Amino acid sequence: MSQKKIDKQMKQIEDKRAKGRIFKKDSSFLKTEENVFDVPTLKLLYTLSNKGFISELGGSISTGKEANVFYATGNEGEVAVKIYRINSSTFKAMDPYILKDPRFTHIRHSRKDIVFAWTQKEFQNLLRIGKAKIRAPKPITCDRNVLIMEFMGKDGAAYPSLKDIRMDDEDARRIYEQVIEDMRRMYVRASLVHADLSEYNILIDPENAEVIIIDVGQAVTLNHPNARDFLARDIENIKRFFKKYGISEETKDILERIKQKKEEDEIIELDEFDEEPVEPSESDEEEEEEEIGYDNIDDKRPNNTDK
Ligand SMILES: Nc1ncnc2c1ncn2[C@@H]1O[C@H](COP(=O)(O)OP(=O)(O)O)[C@@H](O)[C@H]1O
Numbered sequence: 291m292s293q294k295k296i297d298k299q300m301k302q303i304e305d306k307r308a309k310g311r312i313f314k315k316d317s318s319f320l321k322t323e324e325n326v327f328d329v330p331t332l333k334l335l336y337t338l339s340n341k342g343f344i345s346e347l348g349g350s351i352s353t354g355k356e357a358n359v360f361y362a363t364g365n366e367g368e369v370a371v372k373i374y375r376i377n378s379s380t381f382k383a384m385d386p387y388i389l390k391d392p393r394f395t396h397i398r399h400s401r402k403d404i405v406f407a408w409t410q411k412e413f414q415n416l417l418r419i420g421k422a423k424i425r426a427p428k429p430i431t432c433d434r435n436v437l438i439m440e441f442m443g444k445d446g447a448a449y450p451s452l453k454d455i456r457m458d459d460e461d462a463r464r465i466y467e468q469v470i471e472d473m474r475r476m477y478v479r480a481s482l483v484h485a486d487l488s489e490y491n492i493l494i495d496p497e498n499a500e501v502i503i504i505d506v507g508q509a510v511t512l513n514h515p516n517a518r519d520f521l522a523r524d525i526e527n528i529k530r531f532f533k534k535y536g537i538s539e540e541t542k543d544i545l546e547r548i549k550q551k552k553e554e555d556e557i558i559e560l561d562e563f564d565e566e567p568v569e570p571s572e573s574d575e576e577e578e579e580e581e582i583g584y585d586n587i588d589d590k591r592p593n594n595t596d597k
């Protein structure tokens with residue numbers, strides 16, 4: 291969506307608000323792409339565009355279970371905008387990852403708060419992962435349910451995921467080694483377990499066949515009570531994928547390699563990015579719903595059947 295279009299939609303909202311004529315159902319015209327653009331999200335995108343992070347919101351890159359990813363350009367160049375849906379029916383699936391994460395025990399547990407914390411967790415995880423010298427999108431900013439990060443692709447096209455590339459056994463072996471090394475760096479340097487690692491969340495830069503790790507919202511620190519199980523699952527996923535390329539390493543050997551410290555490793559302290567969590571920006575969403583509830587609106591539209 292272009293800046294112009296966002297401006298236009300914002301103006302429509304403002305006009306209606308001024309006339310006291312916003313209805314819950316009115317916001318539905320913004321709910322394209324499966325509810326991504328609810329009114330608060332649209333306002334947030336507007337704010338982010340005022341700050342220059344987004345000057346042109348381009349096409350959808352992906353529609354996932356919990357989030358949509360869009361291509362955009364802004365003052366940081368090409369970016370990917372990941373928008374978590376507040377109304378995602380699968381948000382419950384986030385609970386085990388975030389509720390037991392010692393870094394996030396202070397958050398209130400409403401649906402919205404979980405989604406905001408989740409977005410922030412992905413931002414912080416991307417920082418840690420970048421610092422551990424793992425190739426991953428550089429996080430640019432995050433607010434509420436929106437994360438803006440470096441776009442991993444070329445000329446507006448995202449790099450292919452590992453599942454979509456063709457490779458011979460030799461290429462596969464090199465990529466496998468990179469993946470294991472990234473898991474090791476994540477574990478040893480960043481104290482993180484990805485927890486959703488598979489051929490879907492690994493992109494390949496076709497220029498140099500380099501591995502790029504994405505989708506780290508659910509990654510947990512090693513002190514998370516389920517960290518071991520998540521790591522075991524990640525290893526099994528990677529083993530399963532590479533088996534068809536003739537790679538079969540014992541789980542215990544992989545685990546040993548992942549946990550192995552090397553001289554060049556710089557350990558990132560656990561509290562390094564988590565001392566001052568980014569506060570989500572204010573929204574008048576709640577007040578709005580109260581102020582404009584159906585009861586106190588005199589709706590004169592002819593075909594209104596909502597009363
Ligand atoms: N930074 C990025 N640059 C380019 N493409 C991206 C980026 N982040 C995500 N994508 C694309 O969007 C898809 C979904 O993103 P992901 O973070 O895995 O979300 P989901 O939780 O929906 O799986 C990815 O498979 C990839 O194709």
Ligand SMILES: [Mg+2]
Nearest residue numbers: 354490491505
């Ligand atoms: Mg994914």
